[in-house]
Amino acid sequence: MYNEATVVGSVIEGLRKQFPYVVCVDDGSTDGSQEKARAAGAVVVQHPINLGQGAALQTGIEFALQDPELECIVTFDADGQHRVDDAKAMAERVKSGEAEIILGSRFLDDRTKLSPAKRLVLKTAAIQSRLATGMNLTDAHNGLRAFNPRVASNIHLTQNRMAHASELVNQLARLKPKYAEHPVEIIYTDYSKSKGQSLLNSVNIVAELFFK
Amino acid sequence: MVVSLALMRGGSNARHLAVRRILLMIFAVVAALSVFFPEALTRVAGFLGIGRGTDLVLYGAVVSLFVFMATTYQRFRHAENALTKLSRRIAIDEAEKPGQLS
Numbered sequence: 197m198y199n200e201a202t203v204v205g206s207v208i209e210g211l212r213k214q215f216p217y218v219v220c221v222d223d224g225s226t227d228g229s230q231e232k233a234r235a236a237g238a239v240v241v242q243h244p245i246n247l248g249q250g251a252a253l254q255t256g257i258e259f260a261l262q263d264p265e266l267e268c269i270v271t272f273d274a275d276g277q278h279r280v281d282d283a284k285a286m287a288e289r290v291k292s293g294e295a296e297i298i299l300g301s302r303f304l305d306d307r308t309k310l311s312p313a314k315r316l317v318l319k320t321a322a323i324q325s326r327l328a329t330g331m332n333l334t335d336a337h338n339g340l341r342a343f344n345p346r347v348a349s350n351i352h353l354t355q356n357r358m359a360h361a362s363e364l365v366n367q368l369a370r371l372k373p374k375y376a377e378h379p380v381e382i383i384y385t386d387y388s389k390s391k392g393q394s395l396l397n398s399v400n401i402v403a404e405l406f407f408k
Numbered sequence: 409m410v411v412s413l414a415l416m417r418g419g420s421n422a423r424h425l426a427v428r429r430i431l432l433m434i435f436a437v438v439a440a441l442s443v444f445f446p447e448a449l450t451r452v453a454g455f456l457g458i459g460r461g462t463d464l465v466l467y468g469a470v471v472s473l474f475v476f477m478a479t480t481y482q483r484f485r486h487a488e489n490a491l492t493k494l495s496r497r498i499a500i501d502e503a504e505k506p507g508q509l510s
Contacts, residue, residue, distance in 0.1 A: 217506070221499070241503040243495050255496045263506035356492055 197274035198223040198246065201232050203387065204274050208236035211272065214284045219259060220274065221252040229274075249339075250360025254353040261348055267291050270342045275388045278340045282380040286342035289378065296373035297347045299333060300340035304379035325362065329369035333377060337361045340380050347373050428475065435472060439465050 197204055197220050204220070211218050220238040222230050224246035233240050241259050243252065253271060260269050268290045270283050278300075286298040302308040303319075310318075318337060325336035339361075350371050355363045368375065442449040442461055449461025458464050 219506070239504060239506070241499050243499050245491075245495055247492055247495060251492050251496070255499055258496065259500050259503065260506060262500075266506075354489060354492075356488065 197221065197225060197229055197233060197252070198249075199225045199227045199229060200274045201225070201227040201229040203276045204229050205232045205236045207272075207274055207276050208233055208238045210280045211283070212237050214280050215270070215287075219256055221256040221259070223247060223249070223252045233274075248356035248360075249358060250353045250363070251356040253360060254351070257348050257351060261345065266345050266348075268342055268344055269348050271339060273339045276385065277382050277388050279381050279383070282378065283340060283342070286340070286378045286380075289376070290342045290344050294374075295376045297341065297343035297368065297375045298378045299335070299375060300338040300380035301333065301335035301377040302338060302380055302382045303334040304377060305381075307379070307381035309384065321362075325365050329365055331365060331369045331375075333365065335377070336365055338380065338382075343373075347371065428479070432472065435468055439468075 200207075208218055208220065218238040220233040220240050222233065222240050222242045224243050230240050230242060241255060243255065256271070257269060260266055268287050270287050272278050272280075272283055282300065286300065289295055289298045302310070303322075318335065322333055322336040326332050347368075351364065351367055353360045353363055353367075438449070442465055446461055449464060451461075453459065453461050453464040456464065458467065
């Protein structure tokens with residue numbers, strides 16, 4: 197979570213209807229998001245400085261792994277772009293043992309409405325990801341994922357900013373867990389679109405991965 | 409090209425660092441000498457198949473620049489990793505441990 201004070205409260209309240217234990221990693225927010233998250237009932241793990249989404253994800257994973265009763269970790273965006281029902285369905289598939297990691301894909305059904313440019317960039321990313329790793333994903337850059345503790349303990353993200361998604365796929369390709377994709381809807385609102393990453397950021401991502 | 413690639417990939421351990429520093433010193437000395445002995449450098453350049461002595465110094469400078477960029481970026485990444493681990497440790501230590509709620 198980074199500066200999502202206006203929406204994070206309702207996002208967490210929605211999550212807590214289906215998930216009793218919600219952890220919110222705060223990436224150095226300066227707008228009071230932490231209090232909103234706590235008030236909504238989440239455990240807040242606070243980065244002292246802003247590091248990036250990749251770093252926040254890794255922190256959340258390491259935090260969750262401290263729980264001896266951990267069954268499944270679900271990563272969920274704080275800005276309201278994800279559906280709790282999708283997350284619940286994905287968590288059930290992991291807990292049932294059907295797969296070790298379920299990856300969300302916005303291209304498996306028609307719910308998500310995308311601009312042609314964004315669709316092209318994301319599809320290109322998926323193709324590049326398949327060529328580089330051999331993992332055949334329709335959506336390589338989706339923040340909604342569910343995975344079990346074994347997968348979690350083998351993930352070590354060092355890309356702090358947005359290149360972490362590609363780094364994650366690379367690590368999964370080496371780990372070879374039982375995986376499947378699950379259709380998810382990404383809800384683009386004016387709010388989330390104004391804060392989301394621009395398509396140009398794909399240039400930064402490629403550069404960061406090239407020079408590691 | 410091979411030399412510059414080898415130098416750029418050189419790790420951050422002490423031995424590689426020392427080698428790079430020695431090469432840098434040699435380069436600096438040679439560059440200074442070339443001002444006073446221009447023909448000497450031109451002879452070396454001719455031996456290597458390069459036009460003039462100054463061209464040789466130029467190529468050396470370009471190689472040095474790329475090596476510098478590579479090592480600086482490496483050092484930056486190391487620092488970023490260290491800072492991240494430190495921040496993560498603080499964040500996790502300050503939060504209430506899981507399993508104490510549910």
